[in-house]
Amino acid sequence: MYRFLLSRRWLITLLIALLMIPATIRLGFWQLHRHEARVARNELIAHALTDHPVPFDTLSAAPGAAVTKDLNWRAVTATGQYDPEHEFVVRKRTSSEEKVGYFVVTPLRLSDGKGTVLVNRGWVASGESATTYPAVPAAPAGEVTLAGRLRPDEVASGSIRDRAGLPDRQFNLISSDQQTRESGVPLLGGYLELTATTPAPADQPEMLPEPNHSDIGPHMAYAIQWWLFTAMIPVGFWVMVRREAKDRAKEAAGAEVEPEAVPA
Template identity: 35%
Template sequence: MKGWRFAFSRRWLGYIAFAIVFAIACGGLSAWQLARSKEAAAANALLDANFNSQPVPLQQVLPTLTSFSRSQEWKRVTVTGTYVTDDELLVRNRPLNSTPGFEVLTPLRLADGSLFIVDRGWVPTGDRTDAPDTVPAAPGGQVTVIARLKPGEPRLDGRSGIGDQVATIELPDIRTRIGGDVYTAAYGLLDSQDPSPASAPTPTVTAAPTQDEGLHWSYMIQWIIFALIGFFGLGYALRTEYRKLNEDDPAEQARAAERERRKSQRARTDAEVEDDLLERWS
């Protein structure tokens, strides 16, 4: 086939169709990554707003013991009560900055008798790897706490509580262990408390966590590049096939001669010069 008629053959139409389908798929995946980036941006905006929000009374945010929405995560609440230190629990296997340790959960009894679980912070593993050496005591008497809301954690299969230790912050299980009317949908990460004790566990969170938006943008651009590479490869294959099928055409022969002339005029590399010298002296 002379000219470009070969491009309309069944074989080449199949290649063209494949390149188009591939580009459409890449475009869809690129759009999906863009949507993911927008979702991450919205989540970061909500997280930042909650993390830096003004504290509001706990009962205003959680009107019942089981009410909680993911949109309330990290929101700051204020609650007044008395720590029930006899029911304090330690959460095992909680590393902080690669150091093994425990998180300290202390129930706070409110005026209505309900119990709100407060994560007072982190303590390192002691000389005995199965327990901390010491746990700073919670303030006695009435205390006003500002905490950040976090959802309860799921049960870990095959791992259960031992003594005053639990494997995860599974609030219904904690309610069973300590009894009483416990908030079972959310607990609080301690932000501050009044009165403030002389010593306290190390805070586990000091800055707002974020989702990486840039990674989604990177993937979005990569999928666009893949689509362009597909079309570039198709164009290169079409051009190569055209030259092969039309090598007897005078116009194509003239173009081929011009390409060879330009190729011969380009600067020679050091490797080419060395090869030429070797051929002369061999």
């Protein structure tokens, strides 16, 4: 009854089904690992943001020092005076309302003399031309105390590319190494993403919102879908086999029926 399974068509179908089972299992675990990584990232951000703020230069204590993964988003403080002469903007950045503009980055000379820190003061809208420097609220004069989030230097990846030939004081990356080479001012590694200034200025760029650390994404649902699909493969194959067997049985039964005698 099931000898048709030895045919070329059914052997190929069986082989495809057998190959799909481990593939879909692996895809399910891939989505599970992405879910676990997302949860771990959210927990890391939540702890970093709620930890007691520490001075920036205690975490990034040397020019070019890398901000490690466990320090990303760490709440930090810094006290010093802005250096507007070496201020620059970062192109093609979006606001909280997804409008395209610039990030405004201004170095801050620390009052304790331990170095200079890049500060992302926030977002401003694009001007009439992408070749001219945008309208930027002036950095506060005198000594200020800042609160913010520690961020690693940006590197070219995805849609962010480090291109030459940009207008004056416009860049595609926030990089302490790059700005050290451009300005000649040694900068501590990483940068501070501003959340508060004391004393508060009358006008300032739009500060960046806190990163989302509650959304776990759809990866767990995708993992379950892949594993359900894994279970459906043998079930679907068996249904196809049974249907083929029934169709062949009907054909065989019809062929065995003798034709009625034709009356003379």
